[in-house]
Amino acid sequence: MEARDFELLIGRNIIDRYHSDDDRPDVFELLGRKWDLLDGVWPPAYSPGGELYADRIPFARMSAFLEMGCGTGIMSVLAALAGTERVLGLDLNPAAVRNTELNAARHGVADRVTARESDLYSAVRPGERFDGIYWNPPFLNAPAEVVDSSLWDETMFDPDYAKLRRFLAEGRELLHPGGRVYLWFGEAMGNPTLIADLAAEFGYVLGVLTEVRMSEIPDALAEAFPGELIGGGAEGFAEWHLHLLELAPTANGGRAA
Numbered sequence: 001m002e003a004r005d006f007e008l009l010i011g012r013n014i015i016d017r018y019h020s021d022d023d024r025p026d027v028f029e030l031l032g033r034k035w036d037l038l039d040g041v042w043p044p045a046y047s048p049g050g051e052l053y054a055d056r057i058p059f060a061r062m063s064a065f066l067e068m069g070c071g072t073g074i075m076s077v078l079a080a081l082a083g084t085e086r087v088l089g090l091d092l093n094p095a096a097v098r099n100t101e102l103n104a105a106r107h108g109v110a111d112r113v114t115a116r117e118s119d120l121y122s123a124v125r126p127g128e129r130f131d132g133i134y135w136n137p138p139f140l141n142a143p144a145e146v147v148d149s150s151l152w153d154e155t156m157f158d159p160d161y162a163k164l165r166r167f168l169a170e171g172r173e174l175l176h177p178g179g180r181v182y183l184w185f186g187e188a189m190g191n192p193t194l195i196a197d198l199a200a201e202f203g204y205v206l207g208v209l210t211e212v213r214m215s216e217i218p219d220a221l222a223e224a225f226p227g228e229l230i231g232g233g234a235e236g237f238a239e240w241h242l243h244l245l246e247l248a249p250t251a252n253g254g255r256a257a
Helices: 003-019 050-056 074-081 094-106 151-156 159-174 194-202 219-224
Strands: 027-030 033-036 064-068 086-091 113-117 130-135 175-186 204-214 240-249
Touching: 003 151, 033 094, 050 074, 050 175, 050 204, 050 240, 064 074, 074 086, 074 094, 074 113, 086 094, 094 113, 130 159, 159 175, 159 194, 175 194, 194 204, 194 240
Parallel strands: 064 086, 064 130, 086 113, 130 175
Antiparallel strands: 027 033, 175 240, 204 240
16 A cells, blocks of 8 residues: 555544544543533544643744644643733634634633634734744645545645645745744654755754654554554554654745755
8 A cells, every 4th residue: 555545544544533433522631721622623632742842832932823723722822821922823624713712711811812714824914923833734645636625634634745835835924033833743654854855945944842752553543543553663563753843944035054
């Protein structure tokens, strides 16, 4: 099986796992706080991401922060709680916009957090600029001809990483001087140098804030993966490399040195 067909299989299995889960809570706990979860929004409890390492992002030095694909709005709320004065959460899913607003209200930062329905940066208004932009993007490079325009396919797949390319190319134009892009990205499958290659292509210097190596797939997602991929590296199975990355634009916007 070719890599992209395999990634399609994994993504479809994860989507099916979500739809067959009748035990998703309306409220879940993460990072010592309770969070609202609306139906139709990806549950972070399935596979917590960059929000676990939010303390590595210098929110307190930011006047404005953008969370792409805000989902339940955890990173947006954490940014506001850490002192960022203006936080914008964007998501293609209208349920995620409502969910982010709910969690901002739950944690007393609704005056700092705004959420908008958006196709990548389409809802950013003229003149809006940010000190930090964060995304936990789709990891799976499935074949474009079999991916549809449903919310779940949009959330799970990024054929040829076209969305990630747009995110990086357009994002640098929305940063204040000295601003940074932050990515939570997994390299369990596919091209292990992808982000480094894209950083060079779009004129960023790449830094690693956190690297996490997982020898086991999260229990909530284990059923989505073929058995030979579940287990530790000692048995020859896949090891998952997850990163919180910081990308700093180069001064001239060209290829990074």
